Amino acid sequence: MKASVIVINYNNGKYIDKCIKSLITQSYKNIEIIFVDDNSNDNSLTIAKKYKKKIKIVKKIKKVGKGSFDQMFGFFEGYKKTTGDIIFLLDSDDYFHKDKILTIINEFKNDKDKMIIYDLPIKFSQNNYSAIKFKKKIIFKNFWPFYVPTSCISLKKNFFLRLFKKVNFKTFPNLWFDFRLCFSAIYLYNQYNFVKQNLTYYRQSNNNVSSKFKFLSKNWWQRRLEAHEFVKIFFKKNKIKYKKNFDFYLTKFVNYIF
Numbered sequence: 280m281k282a283s284v285i286v287i288n289y290n291n292g293k294y295i296d297k298c299i300k301s302l303i304t305q306s307y308k309n310i311e312i313i314f315v316d317d318n319s320n321d322n323s324l325t326i327a328k329k330y331k332k333k334i335k336i337v338k339k340i341k342k343v344g345k346g347s348f349d350q351m352f353g354f355f356e357g358y359k360k361t362t363g364d365i366i367f368l369l370d371s372d373d374y375f376h377k378d379k380i381l382t383i384i385n386e387f388k389n390d391k392d393k394m395i396i397y398d399l400p401i402k403f404s405q406n407n408y409s410a411i412k413f414k415k416k417i418i419f420k421n422f423w424p425f426y427v428p429t430s431c432i433s434l435k436k437n438f439f440l441r442l443f444k445k446v447n448f449k450t451f452p453n454l455w456f457d458f459r460l461c462f463s464a465i466y467l468y469n470q471y472n473f474v475k476q477n478l479t480y481y482r483q484s485n486n487n488v489s490s491k492f493k494f495l496s497k498n499w500w501q502r503r504l505e506a507h508e509f510v511k512i513f514f515k516k517n518k519i520k521y522k523k524n525f526d527f528y529l530t531k532f533v534n535y536i537f
Contacts, residue, residue: 280387282310282380283363283436286334287353288371289346292322294482299330301374301480307381311335313357314371317349318342323371335360345452346488350429354456355447358439366439368456372482373430376401379478383433386474395434395442395464397427398474400481410477421526422510426461431479434460438468445517451509453502455488462510466519497537503530 284302288295302312312334314327327336339356343349354368365387367380379398386396402409414425434442445467446459464470483489492499507527514521 280309280365280384281363282307282365282367282384283361284310284312284367284369284380285354285357285361286312286314286369286371287317287350287357288314288319288323288327289317289349290319290321290323291371292319292326294372294374295323295326298369298371298374299327299334301377302369303330303333304377305375305380306378307384310380311361311363313337313360315339315353315357317353343449345449347452347455348449351443351447351456351459355443358436358443361436364436365433366436367433369430370428372484373428374480375430376478376480382474382476382478386472387433387435390472393470393472394438394468395432395460395470396472396474397461398431398433398476398478400428400431400479401477402481402483404483408480413473413475421524423458423462423506426458428479428481429455429457429460430481432457432460434464438464438470442467450512451505453492453498453505454509458506459509462513466513467517500530500533500537504534507531 286298302310314334315337316324316327317339327334337356337360339353343352358366365384383396383398387393399413400411402411442460442463445463492502507530511521
């Protein structure tokens with residue numbers, strides 16, 4: 280099996296070396312690297328071009344202006360250049376464990392029915408590392424189970440296109456590609472396949488998007504309400520029975536208070 284890694288980048292020049300080196304030193308060697316730059320205005324392309332013999336560089340022309348949509352459509356631009364069997368998604372400020380691609384490819388080989396596989400992140404900030412464990416239990420039942428950052432998602436090439444067609448609408452800007460992919464894979468295709476190994480280094484900083492949504496903050500609750508609205512529309516479009524639950528009413532109430 281050939282692996283295609285799509286790296287999406289916007290102004291992450293200082294992280295690109297770490298990201299690309301983690302790919303070209305993988306223990307699995309049948310890999311192509313598609314580097315998609317989303318109109319960066321830093322030194323990103325200069326750094327990426329150092330690796331031009333090992334990567335394909337794609338310059339994304341159009342910019343939507345919302346980070347979540349630009350990321351989603353950037354991955355699609357990269358997808359169109361892929362020739363591999365398995366697609367690996369990677370944000371340019373994150374990087375892979377050296378055995379990640381080998382581990383995931385073996386999982387796909389061992390179970391032909393799997394269309395998408397998630398691994399677990401190692402969150403890090405400077406020199407602090409925290410391996411995230413798989414959580415199945417939740418306090419309140421909601422419509423979305425535990426899901427992972429975009430860089431932890433790997434899927435078969437034809438499955439990427441199938442899911443993308445279901446989630447590429449430009450509404451709900453605070454719901455990123457990871458949520459959309461995981462949600463649609465579970466509800467449309469019953470694909471919830473975890474490798475309970477920490478294989479992806481997921482960067483935490485005050486500059487990345489997740490920092491705006493601290494647990495139980497106003498922004499966190501607002502995004503949660505967006506997620507509920509997404510669920511309602513998604514279910515309707517795909518003829519899935521929808522019923523408001525306790526978490527919906529709680530989220531609505533907290534947003535009203537804020």
